[in-house]
């Protein structure tokens with residue numbers, strides 16, 4: 273019998289799941305079949321901020337718990353920060369480029385967009401950072417799968433959209449990107465570009481097979497970014513961004529390429545903004561790969577002390 277991998281049905285989710293299925297069958301010698309599962313996030317057209325965290329993952333986790341599937345592949349950034357009883361993230365494969373990207377008409381970059389240009393994005397984090405740039409553009413809240421968002425530019429309805437570069441790459445459409453956004457302008461979401469491969473805690477054979485797909489520096493970066501998010505989250509849905517990079521030979525490099533050892537250094541940036549982008553707190557800190565979660569918590573505490581607690585509505 274083959275291993276059943278549960279996935280959302282979107283083109284991006286299926287592309288990501290195929291990558292994991294291929295890697296797992298190479299590592300284990302077993303065959304892996306994809307099982308498409310519809311989630312509340314796929315069925316509803318309401319804004320994600322309104323539907324709540326986890327709308328893309330609950331149905332997959334239910335199917336995993338009920339043994340209808342053996343593993344689930346998620347976009348890590350879609351996972352709520354709370355762990356789930358009985359399930360474990362067995363692997364975080366090597367990260368894709370975590371930055372955000374602009375897909376604009378006529379090859380335009382952000383700076384080249386004319387006054388009044390309509391730029392679509394659904395994420396409060398992206399809207400706030402776009403506003404903070406002070407460009408004469410109009411932001412348009414949109415949602416939907418990456419392919420349907422790109423279509424709004426092709427159809428002329430929008431001048432541009434901001435999407436995760438990783439998603440466009442995995443769909444094989446990187447050539448449509450007109451600018452990769454510098455994290456100094458647009459800090460990505462914690463865990464953007466990372467896949468979470470989840471199985472049942474007591475499924476030891478599968479867990480062991482999946483461990484072979486885990487990428488240590490990616491896991492450390494995610495631990496730092498997610499600890500930052502979890503510490504800041506305390507009862508809020510304000511725009512929060514975070515990016516951990518590995519320091520190699522004195523330079524910070526995005527985790528997607530190099531390997532690194534546990535003694536290596538990690539550089540974490542964090543940002544908290546008001547939804548209109550008028551107030552922004554941006555701080556960074558370095559730590560070791562082995563202590564990645566501590567680094568995330570410490571940076572979150574610094575952001576809160578600097579005043580982010582007021583934007584977030586957290587009582588300190």
Ligand SMILES: NCc1[nH]cc(CCC(=O)O)c1CC(=O)O
Nearest residue numbers: 347350435436438439464465466
């Ligand atoms: N629910 C949105 C979502 N979740 C994961 C990705 C992209 C892939 C990734 O970050 O791993 C996207 C699309 C986007 O943000 O543009």
